[in-house]
Amino acid sequence: MPSQRQAEPRRATLRDVAERAGVSTSTASLVFSGKGPVAAATADRVRAAATDLGFAGPDPLASSLRQGRVGTVxxxxxxPLRYAFRDPFALGVLDGLAEELDLAGRAMLLVAQPVEHPEQAVAQLATQAVDAAVFPLCGTGTNPLVEHLAARGVVMVGSGAPLAPGVAHVLTDERAGQRLAAQHVVDLGHRRLAHVSMMLRPGVATGxxxxxxxxxxxxxxxxxxxxGFLDLAPAGSPMVQVAELTVGAGEEAGRLLLDRPAAERPTAVVCQADVLAAGVVRAAESLGLRVPDDVSVTGFDGVDLPWLGTTLTTVLQPGVAKGRALGAMVRRRLEGEGPVDEPFAVSLRVGTSTAPPPG
Structure with a gap:
């Protein structure tokens, strides 16, 4: 018994549009791409033919494959992505990166790489066609994705990690940046300094x-x-690392450092991130200490924390600008530039969270 199912009608192609409009296929292609001089009347004729045939435009995937690019980074x-979305600095970096990639006509594919099992991201990316990969935030020095992406010839850009010959970086001098904050409190006269570090290894506890x-x-x-902190801090200055980059973790670290007799308590706490510094400020206030009268606190990044009640003295590292720099480096590398690092300058902003030590 013959099938009652009818074959789907053939979809119109660019060649069909060109024939109907009475132009060459290349001329029709120029009309859709907008990249060439085509007379207005001719362009109108091509568009009218496309409308008559129900042709929406050339297949972007086919065009990408012809160019050797898929348009995805x-x-x-x-x-977890939720940690990045809670960190205002990380959000700024991702925002600036997205803006720059959008200007270059490229889409952004977010890949969450599990800290405990980073190799899982290899399997996830193995099925994805991408032109480049960006490691925009705090990352480990080694990453199993590097070998996988390098074998595929994928361009790689980072902001200090992973450390591998094929990865170009928008690079902050982290040590020199932290010295700016440490030097500031030393110049104010502080001699009892303490430090709150981001995690040094995955899976650590605050301590x-x-x-x-x-x-x-x-x-x-x-x-x-x-x-950078140790370059200027007196020998034996206490240091605490946090388990995660949150205000709560900073508050826990602040209590460890500040909940002690006044003669032993640091008079200045130098923190590796503004969210951690905000937590230290909260810890100080909960212990009845005034910032900066009893204890000075510095941060790193320069994010907007209007709810904090004080303007942090911090190392300015504009997140949006850094994200844009990463996006611009992706573009240049896809245009053929080699993996050359680019410095990203930081500076000190003196706020209201630091003052000379009490007494």
Whole structure:
């Protein structure tokens, strides 16, 4: 019995449109791309033919494949995406990156890489066609994605990690940046200093660290900033690392450092991120300490924290600008530029959270 199902009508092609409009296929292509000089009357004729045939435009995937590009950039976020979306600095970086990629006509594919099992991201990306990969936030020095992406010839850009020959970086001098804040409080007269570090290795608990812990640190940015603090801090200055980059973790670290007799308490706490500094400010206030009269607090990043009640003295590292710089580097690398690092300058902003030590 013959099938009652009718074959689907053939979809119109660019060649069909060109024939109906009485022009060459290349002329019709120029009308849709907008990249060439075509007389207005001719362009109108091509568009009218496309409307008559129900032709919506050339297949973007086919065009991308002909050009050897798919127009998608993988953006690797180590850890759950919710952590990045809670961090105003991370949001700024992602926002600036998205703006720059959008201007270049490229889409952004967010990939959450599990900290405990980073190799899972390899399987996830193995099925995705991407032109480039960006590691825009705090990451580990080694990453299993690098070997996989390098084997595929995918362009890679980072902001200090992972550390590999094929990865070009928009690079902050973390050590020098943290020294700016440490030097500021030393110049104010502080001699009892303390430090709140981002995590040095995945899976750590909030607690004390020593200079020796920096030698096998997995996160280059945290290790670099800690070394910047140690460059100027008196020997034996207490340091605490946090388990996550949140205000709550900063408050926990602040209590560990500040909940002690006045003669032993640090008079200045240098923090590796503004959200951590905000937590230290909260811890100080909960202990009946005034910022900056009893204890000075510094941050890093320069994010907007209008709810804090004080303007942090901080190392300015504009997140949106850094994201845009990463996006611009992606564009240049896709145009053939080699993996050359580009410095990203930071500066100190003096706010109301620092003052000379009490007494």
């Amino acid at each position: 993988a953006v690797i976020v180590e850890g 004390p660290i020593t200079a020796a812990d920096l030698e096998d640190a997995a996160y280059p940015d945290a290790a670099g900033r800690s070394r």
